Amino acid sequence: MATDADLLELHEHVAAVSSGRRSAEEGVRLVLDRIERLDRTLRCYHEVFAAEALAAGREIDRRVRSGEKVGPLAGACVAVKDNLATRLGRTTCSSRMLEHWRSPYEATCVERLVAADAIVIGKTNLDEFAMGSSGEHCAWGVIRNPWDPRRVPGGSSAGSAAAVAAGLCHVALGSDTGGSIRQPAAFCGCVGLKPSYGRVSRWGLVAFGSSLDQVGPIARSVRDASLVLEVIAGEDRRDATSARMPVERLGGSLEEPVEGLRVGLPREYLSEANDPAVNAAVRRAAEALEAAGATIVAVDLPLTEVGISTYYVIAPAEASSNLARFDGIRYGHRAAPVAGEDLAELYARSRGEGFGDEVKRRIMIGTYVLSSGYYDAYYRRALQVRRLIAEEFDRAFERCDVLLGPTAPTPAFPIGAQQDPLSMYLCDVYTVNADIAGICGISIPAGTTAVDGAALPLAVQLQAPAFAEGLLLRASRMLEQVMGTVGLAPAR
């Protein structure tokens, strides 16, 4: 009988399954058992594919026994954020609008995981349509942080991060438009990687902000994140924005320290508005990297703060355009018929019933900033500031290889603590600019801090230039080797 202690990290599990030392089916059973016990409280999953996952595990075991070659993720149980299209089950975006939606096709990143013999274990809850930073804006109820269920897991990839932290999967897929992979990873003590814009195909990702969205892994270690990225990254004919750049295969070189690594520490990142424990974690990480042979370089990123204003113009503008497709006509929720109602009234009622408050708020901001008379003052200006932010990163990366800072200004906050939308938006200050500029970023656990009788994970973020994922991951591994991981959240 397998126990909790048997839930290995992804790379260990895959090695054990591929060599026949462990059964993939037993691995699935262990994860399903944990979901059964823990997810009633946490609510990470909207749907779990128990029978299909067990069958997939059995098939992998059979192939291993008969000496067939298995893929690089053989037996790994993957949780998929519910804004990625899967043939199995529904794809709801945690929205009433898509409550019953079954996708006729599968996202490229999911296809690639399955082709690598990973097993899709279920679909995870998110802030509706990936809009939110707490996991509280899910139509199926609030998602909870496994380190302290009174607190939020972060968002929008809330269920994905919480599932990894609680050991309800080996790894998860998230999506990041303004920090939605990195911030929940930080709140839950996981590694969360946002790849560069264009690195991973978005085919099958329900569009939110098309010039920002990226898919990436949430994992228990840098090595696990790296393994998954190598499988999902690369050109896809079905996504015109996917880059034709070759995918770097790190293999054993992940363990090699980056010689002469220059780590930029932006003055603006150690703001006094941050929780002191967060700033202390960043300083500890700087010291750890220095001890590992890196040089710390002071840099300036004065546009850090204006990133929030820029993001909350560009992202809602793109969202208002992307979400126009949800009109209740071709698919999704349609309001019940009312005699004498015209088409426009049907659109309005279907949207009114289908969308939650945060989604409505963003659509309204988006249509406002795009409206005639305000377009130049808001939208065009945000796109100009976007270029300045990208150029500011370019200049910083002339002086350093990676940037170090916080992922979020605070550790996980209590459920219900952020009542007004603006204060919630301000939590994204350290993550939005990587999306705005299209560079890559990663959140790495940096110990825990005791708050209200619970140990809460702390995290730091590293950012690197576009398509420098290899460098970013090697620098992350250097940091992880010194600081260690925080392990799984205590099971309750």
Next chain:
Amino acid sequence: MRNDLAAVLSHIDRLRGVDCTGVEPMNQPLAASARGGNRLDSDEPGETLDVEAILARAPVREGTFIAVPKVLTDGD
């Protein structure tokens, strides 16, 4: 919600404080050239989704059509 939106818009107004003289707007983070150039498919029919599968997902369907309320009124 009215108050929420007013607060957000007033925060967004900080964009006015940035000098953008002569700055070209940036629509997306990476120029096509940085991603290996624009991708143009050859003009040949490829794999498409099954029409029946799509129609089956429409909220209200009539035969091979998706049904909607009357769009044109008697006066149109």
